[in-house]
Amino acid sequence: MKTIQYIIGAASVAVALSAAQSCKPKSADTAISGDAAAKTYVAPGKYDEFYNFVSGGFSGQLSVYGIPSGRLLRVIPVFSMDPEKGWGFSEETKPMLNTSHGNVPWDDLHHVQLSKTNGENDGRWVFVNGNNTPRLARIDLKTFRTAEILELPNSGGNHSSPFITENTEYVVAGTRFSVPMDEVDGDVPINTYKKNFRGTLSFVSVNQQDGNMDIAFQIETPGVNFDLSRSGKGPSHGWFFFSCYNTEQANTLLEVNASKNDKDFIMAVNWKKAEEYLKAGKGRKVKVKYAHNKYSEESHTSTSEIKNEVVVLSSKELKDLCYFIPCPKSPHGIDIDPTGEYMVSSGKLAALIPVFSFSKMIKAIESKSFEGDYNGIPVIKYEAALYGEVQKPGLGPLHTEFDGRGNAITTMFVSSEIVKWNIKDLKVIDRQPTFYSPGHLMIPGGDSKKPDGKYVISYNKITKDRFLPTGPELAQSAQLFDISGDKMQLILDFPTIGEPHYAQAIRAEKVKDQSLKTFKLEANKHPYASRGEGETKIVRDKNKVHVYMTAIRSHLTPDNIEGVKMGDEVYFHVTNLEQDWDVPHGFAVKGASNGELLVMPGETQTLKWVPDRVGIFPIYCTDFCSALHQEMSGYVRVSPASSKVALVGNTGTNLPAE
Amino acid sequence: MKKTLMLIVAGVILYACGQKTGQTGDNAETPQKPAVTEYDPQRGEGKFTNVEISERLDAQMAASGKQIFDLKCSSCHKLTDEKLVGPGWQGVSTKHKPEWIMNFITNPDAMIDKDPQLQAQLELCLVRMPNQNLSDDDARHILEFMRQNDGVQ
Ligand SMILES: [Cu+2]
Numbered sequence: 001m002k003t004i005q006y007i008i009g010a011a012s013v014a015v016a017l018s019a020a021q022s023c024k025p026k027s028a029d030t031a032i033s034g035d036a037a038a039k040t041y042v043a044p045g046k047y048d049e050f051y052n053f054v055s056g057g058f059s060g061q062l063s064v065y066g067i068p069s070g071r072l073l074r075v076i077p078v079f080s081m082d083p084e085k086g087w088g089f090s091e092e093t094k095p096m097l098n099t100s101h102g103n104v105p106w107d108d109l110h111h112v113q114l115s116k117t118n119g120e121n122d123g124r125w126v127f128v129n130g131n132n133t134p135r136l137a138r139i140d141l142k143t144f145r146t147a148e149i150l151e152l153p154n155s156g157g158n159h160s161s162p163f164i165t166e167n168t169e170y171v172v173a174g175t176r177f178s179v180p181m182d183e184v185d186g187d188v189p190i191n192t193y194k195k196n197f198r199g200t201l202s203f204v205s206v207n208q209q210d211g212n213m214d215i216a217f218q219i220e221t222p223g224v225n226f227d228l229s230r231s232g233k234g235p236s237h238g239w240f241f242f243s244c245y246n247t248e249q250a251n252t253l254l255e256v257n258a259s260k261n262d263k264d265f266i267m268a269v270n271w272k273k274a275e276e277y278l279k280a281g282k283g284r285k286v287k288v289k290y291a292h293n294k295y296s297e298e299s300h301t302s303t304s305e306i307k308n309e310v311v312v313l314s315s316k317e318l319k320d321l322c323y324f325i326p327c328p329k330s331p332h333g334i335d336i337d338p339t340g341e342y343m344v345s346s347g348k349l350a351a352l353i354p355v356f357s358f359s360k361m362i363k364a365i366e367s368k369s370f371e372g373d374y375n376g377i378p379v380i381k382y383e384a385a386l387y388g389e390v391q392k393p394g395l396g397p398l399h400t401e402f403d404g405r406g407n408a409i410t411t412m413f414v415s416s417e418i419v420k421w422n423i424k425d426l427k428v429i430d431r432q433p434t435f436y437s438p439g440h441l442m443i444p445g446g447d448s449k450k451p452d453g454k455y456v457i458s459y460n461k462i463t464k465d466r467f468l469p470t471g472p473e474l475a476q477s478a479q480l481f482d483i484s485g486d487k488m489q490l491i492l493d494f495p496t497i498g499e500p501h502y503a504q505a506i507r508a509e510k511v512k513d514q515s516l517k518t519f520k521l522e523a524n525k526h527p528y529a530s531r532g533e534g535e536t537k538i539v540r541d542k543n544k545v546h547v548y549m550t551a552i553r554s555h556l557t558p559d560n561i562e563g564v565k566m567g568d569e570v571y572f573h574v575t576n577l578e579q580d581w582d583v584p585h586g587f588a589v590k591g592a593s594n595g596e597l598l599v600m601p602g603e604t605q606t607l608k609w610v611p612d613r614v615g616i617f618p619i620y621c622t623d624f625c626s627a628l629h630q631e632m633s634g635y636v637r638v639s640p641a642s643s644k645v646a647l648v649g650n651t652g653t654n655l656p657a658e
Numbered sequence: 659m660k661k662t663l664m665l666i667v668a669g670v671i672l673y674a675c676g677q678k679t680g681q682t683g684d685n686a687e688t689p690q691k692p693a694v695t696e697y698d699p700q701r702g703e704g705k706f707t708n709v710e711i712s713e714r715l716d717a718q719m720a721a722s723g724k725q726i727f728d729l730k731c732s733s734c735h736k737l738t739d740e741k742l743v744g745p746g747w748q749g750v751s752t753k754h755k756p757e758w759i760m761n762f763i764t765n766p767d768a769m770i771d772k773d774p775q776l777q778a779q780l781e782l783c784l785v786r787m788p789n790q791n792l793s794d795d796d797a798r799h800i801l802e803f804m805r806q807n808d809g810v811q
Contacts, residue, residue: 518791521729533733552733553785555743577733579791627784652742 036491039482042069047512050444050505052457053112053126054478057499060107062128062139067444067455067505068480070494078137078146079107079130081595087146089595091571091606092526093295095304099133099151100289108132110501111162111228115206119166119233119340119449123510125211127162127171134158136173136204138211140297142516147295150213153182153288153310154200160226160242164206166233166449170271171213173202174226174242181220181312182288193251197223200312201242203271212294217278218286219269219322221315222375223249225258226267228333228399233449234340236358238272241343243331247374259349263326263382265374266334266345268361270321277318283311299525300603316376323365324379327354333399333440337408338449342387342423344408346397353397353410355426357387390426394419398439399502401446403453403483411438411458418458418481420488432488434479436462443483444505452507456481456488459500466493476500517581519602526604528573533557538649545570547649551585551599552577553626556619558649559634564611566641572597572619575604586622589636596622611638697772704761704769705794709801711756715810716802723803730790731800737807743785751804759804760797763790 042048048066051073056063060080064073081088081097088097088105097105107130115125125147126139134155140147152158152173160174178197180186188196199221204213225246232239247264250257277283288310295302315322328350335344343356363369364384371381396414403409407429409420416437420430440459444452458481463474475495482489521531530536530548536557539546545568550557556574564570574587578601587597589609597605611617620633639645697703727735734743750759762769762776766787770776780786792800 520791532729534728550733553743553788555733557733577730578788579730580789583788626786 036489040068040070040480040492042066042071047508049508050452050455051508051511052442052444052503052505053114054459054496054503055109055112055128055499055501056497057110057476057501058108059498060109060130061497062109062112062126063497063500064144065478065494065496067457068492070478070480070492074144075497076139076144076146078128078139079104079109079135079149081105083595084598086595086597086605086607089607090597091608092301092604095302096146096149096293096295098293098304099135099291100153100306101133104133106132107135109498110159112502112504113162113164113171114504114506115168115211116164116166116448117168119237121445121448121504121506121510122168123506123514124168126504127164129158129161129173131157131159131176134173134175136162136171136213138206138213140211141511142514143297144515145295145297147211147297148213149291149293150204150215151290151292152202152215153290154198154218154220154286154312155179155202160201160229162204163229163231163240165231165240165271166237168206168208170216170231171204171206172229172231172240173204174229175199175201176225176227178223178225181286183286190251193223194249197249197251199224199226199244201226201240201269202310203274213292215290215310217274217283217311217313219274219313219315221267221322222377224265225254227331230334230336230343230447232336232340232358233338236336236340236343238270239358240269240271241334241336242267242269243327243334243345245330245332259330261329263328264330264347265324265379266327266331266343266356267377268323268325273318273321274313277313277321278311282318283313286310286312297519298523299527300519300529300605301526320365322377323361324374324377325356325361325385326371326379326382328352332397335400335402335408335447337402337423338404338451340449344400344410344423346400346410348396348398348413350397351392351395353390353393353400353421354382355387355390355423356385360387361385388426390421390428393421393428394431399441401441401443401456402451403443403446403456404451405453409441409443409456409483409488411441413437413439413461418456418488420483430487432481432490434458434460435466435477435493436460436464438479440502442503442505444507447504452505454482454484456483457503457505459496459503461499463495467495478503517601518579519600521575521577521579521602524575524602524604526573526575528571528606529604530573530575532577533651536649538563538647540647543568545647547572549574549587550577551575551587551621551632553583554621554628554632555651556587556621556632556634557651559619559651560653561635561649562637562639563645563647564636564638565643565645566611566614566638568611570609570611570636572607572609573604574599574607576601578602583625584623585625585632587619588622589619590617598623611636614638614640699773699775700755700758702758702761702765702769703772704765706757706760706764706797709756709760709798711801711805713810715806717806719799719802720806721803723799723801723806726792726796726800727803730792734785734787741783744783744787745779747804747807749808751801751808751810756801759801760794762787763800764792764794764797765789 050067052065077087134152138148156177156179159176205216229242246258369384394412438458480492576599739746739748
């Protein structure tokens, strides 16, 4: 019996071996060459070449990596509460997560866009999208913190976002899930999709001084699913391109029903024309409800404003605003090359990659080379806009970025590889396996006029055997390739947080020197700031107790608080008096049904605490700050509601009670 | 040609001297040895070599110094000789030279690493004085406030 088992075992090993040999290289050993380690080695104390901003997908956060080392530098909380940094827990940050639905403490963050000037990354801001409860966020690269979150009305999922124009004039947001417009009664049968459901494309303007966003206008479209988008640049500046699927307008089993048509569409939007229509008053004012949240680094507080109106332009009624270009089949990415002439569209169910020509598209529009219309929008003839097709690139083409040397690199989800091809002759130059199932890929500046074509990173959806097993789920992974030579060379795997959906990267020099080190205490305009220990105090306002507290290495003032009573709401307003780089203090209270605070030097943050019982409650600093960090603590005494204990706070008065 | 060479040599020397060896990551190519310069315990180390003070107090400067003290210093220092987190300020302006004080409060990390008196103090307090990001004027005004605290009229 044992012998038989042994023989079967040996046979299966032999089968496995021969199978492995006959396939394309799928193991790390075959893909790695000798100098990979040297290419990604960044010595201790040395800096990386690039900041890599990587979406955290369903974690709702944005992570920052150094490239080429793959070091995790920072996780920036955006749409999700983050107890590590007090984001969504402090009174100051709670309004940032407000929406028309109330507090929505999570989202699905998919795409990342660095702000641009003249079509190049400029290092001012990063924009990201919330896919679930449609939102846009702006992160300030001086502080690496979320400065603004804007909700989008008339939208059922904000996937096609936050892509931007070449001077950051607009950030766009296209609906993934069409829904009835907010102004009409949405209580309709779901199978009336064709009649009642609409898509919208929001054009959000960006103030060039302070970065503040505002919904300039929305374009109402037929009900389809918008997937991704990119703006034109150079000659195509003034146009925006959106990929759409489900032109079948199915409302159920999309897997089958939205994959029937041979061709879906790329929608080309003339946004300069839209501006003209807007000026001419052709927009329709629509009643909506959405939240607009801003964080101020001067008052260290945020505000949430509910707004009630947007202007909507009709894609059907306004001529020359929108055109459709047929595109095989369920297109996913739409990417514009550095010259602004070529539009690469990847039909994820197609076995080819169509490349459209902007100048041909314009000629087709001028000569009215249309094959008909779709819901009143002209459909340009496929051949009239087509530059050519990349034949047999691989299976499941999704996204393309550009190396700035005339080449494009495209991810193949189904065949798990990245493929490099030449834009002019459309010939495949190189293909390398990825592990496994790549979604987006990223070349630093790879969507800009001037790509930094040294590396490409593939963001993979499946990790499987790449890292030590950690139970049923593994961290999703990024894979760094050196693309400076003819052959793309895999040089590093690194794990990521959530889903690394899309990412962008920028040369470190464009960001690092403007990075803020401290907030100036003198400039702290927080209404509850203590500018110096002399300003600390405790103020009762009915059942609200405001503790004006300071933190400096290594004590809190006051650190003994008495006179708090059951039924009170206690607000600890903690000002960090440090003025040195990288010396935050934390603050926590025993039993608080809240998170902690993490207070940057010069900043004030507030923790709300409602005591649940009588007794003594320790408070302490959570961020190890000095040799006497363990001493950085204190007590709050909570007395019964009827108690006559006086409200006092002090530090350093160690009197015996007798 | 010679001039260019000279410039390059000068540049190299400057570069070598410019390397910090402090505790912050300075992204040096390779760790450089600090330039061999004697530490002057009278003057300390920093940008101030010769601070002019007059016999009489500048009351305006002292008032500004008091404001900065309230904001950035008072949580650790008393104005008496009593130690809180750090030593009390009484007598500090007569014990140390003006340059030493202004260098220390604007450049604490480097001086704590080198100054024998500060190292002794660190053993007592166990807390490194934080860099409170004072401007040159801030430092001068604090010095004047210290002088006022020590009885200068
Ligand atoms: Cu602390």
